[in-house]
Amino acid sequence: MKARILVIDDNPDIAHALKVLFTINQLDCDHCLTPETGLSALDNSHYDLVIQDMNFTQDTTSGEEGITLFNEIRRRFADLPIILMTAWTHLETAVDLVKSGASDYISKPWDDDKLIITVNNLIELSELQQAHRKSALKHNRQQRELAQQYDLCGIRYQSDAMFNLLQITTQVAHADVSVLITGPNGAGKEKVAEIVQANSSCRQGPFIKVNVGALSPELMAAELFGAEAGSYTGITKRRIGRFELANNGTLFLDEIGNLSLDGQAKLLRVLETGEFERIGGSETIKVNVRIISATNADIKGAIAKGDFREDLYYRLNVIELPLLALNQRKADILPLAEHFLGEAFQLTEQACLTLKHYAWPGNIRELKNVMQRVSLLARDKVIDEKILALNVQLPESTTSSANTEELTAEDIQHAISDASGVISEAAKLLGLSRSALYRRMKKFEIVG
Incomplete structure (x- = not known):
């Protein structure tokens, strides 16, 4: 079954050029001229990827319409890959949106070969993501069934x-x-x-x-x-x-x-x-x-x-x-920590990373003691890494995104293993977005 792409752009010539390109490359393509019709099409049909313009009104060049459309698509379809189509004047806005979850951006005019590679990669990675989500749902369902039985x-x-x-x-x-x-x-x-x-x-x-x-x-x-x-x-x-x-x-x-x-x-x-x-x-x-x-x-x-x-x-x-040992089943650390703390307390993201990377030589008994200690020290019910006071050096990839391009296949495999195969958790450990992690998995031919 062919993948389906939706192009949302007010320029019919651009839409036609993209449709021809995708058809030649065995991809189905539909086109909508306005954000409203694009959202309606997404509500009524299944698409594997969206390519959207950043501007839809001739006398407006701010890119605000593109931002609004992106945010609405992301709100309704959280995991749908979105490629932003931008002129040089909107490049900075597009980069900001990529940081917020857009899959990629292309500049006008685009390179056909690079665009096809990008589209195919994103579609394959989206399929991987869906498979992982189904696996996680199956795993959670199995856990519930075991607890019921x-x-x-x-x-x-x-x-x-x-x-x-x-x-x-x-x-x-x-x-x-x-x-x-x-x-x-x-x-x-x-x-x-x-x-x-x-x-x-x-x-x-x-x-x-x-x-x-x-x-x-x-x-x-x-x-x-x-x-x-x-x-x-x-x-x-x-x-x-x-x-x-x-x-x-x-x-x-x-x-x-x-x-x-x-x-x-x-x-x-x-x-x-x-x-x-x-x-x-x-x-x-x-x-x-x-x-x-x-x-x-x-x-x-x-x-x-x-x-x-x-x-x-x-x-x-x-x-x-x-x-x-607890450090060999790291996915259990946070559920146990939250259980020992109780619902009144909240762990910061950095605290979660610290807990996951600590060796826990005393296993669950030590984790329980640490949670009891920090619950007495946290005045505002928020637990951060400073209150934990654990002797742990976080990997550079979890504290800064500057070196994420230097990640090795082994780094990614370790993170996926530590997160028990949950890609969103592995991405957090590596300081990446899910789409960025999927791109690196594709690069190293890693199947999660």
Whole structure:
């Protein structure tokens, strides 16, 4: 199907010349003599690109009519490519409009070959933009459908990586198998565990959490399996362990990689038989508990060193849910930051860039702490990069547009990746307009 171009110009000779040029180059072209008829045509038919004059009245040379027409087209059709046709007297105005969102401008008389190249590039880039928009809409729709189908426990995210992880999480949640959540400290492993439990067959049962990595070997057995009164110094009444408390529910064992070898042996027995005895007791207690564990440790490396039992690892790791660090899913940073701040606060654009480029070694936990701090410091409810006080050097392309022509294909690919494929966000990271970014993507043959 041929692309359709609308020329809005009060000079029939110019319109005829353009129509012949476009027809020769396999492009359809319509012509309107006035801004009013041009806007009506746009309202009633689909066009892929507009070429508009900057002046429509013989005794007016200010270009104000062209500015008004451009602004109205942009208001009604925000993503429609617009090329401005200008005489030298309107060149400065045209340049200003390009900065405001016009795709390009051509001077009269124009170069036919250059105009055809420009038109074809803009049409192809517009098609790319529409494809990205459809992809983003599909992604957002999938996120909504997932939230409607499952209990996501209020998690805030935007990245593809997190969406993919949540898809797997909700799929395996109902199965009665052990789950191991891996990832760095503060990345949200406990939240993922909550989602598993909330969508499991034992969601109505208890959900018991214990950080086994923080327990000494002496306390581990009592904490997990309980103890009878008098079984050791200081205990005067029976202590119920976490396994018993979690019966017919879920037990979340955090930092499992730090468990001692003795603790690993005792844990393995319970996982194999579902049975244990309280310390100092002789009664065998049988429980039905779904195990979710988490670790930031390199378990396979620990197995190779003899610090972690391989048989226990395979008992715990029927399903592994790997959670990436926050700086590897940058699209999640702003939704989380806004969630922690609350609706009363506003992040400036420079603050958003700072948040996205900071390394976040402490992951979500650090982000939450930073947002709590700045919410106390921001008197006018506006959060800027100065209040954030994060040690981050923004790339030159985000602070100045002077070097945007020097951007490499790698720079653009990194920005698109950081923005999870959302071109408008990638353009902001690079300090470009969307149309400028699409032109560079075309130049480097990058398909987003």
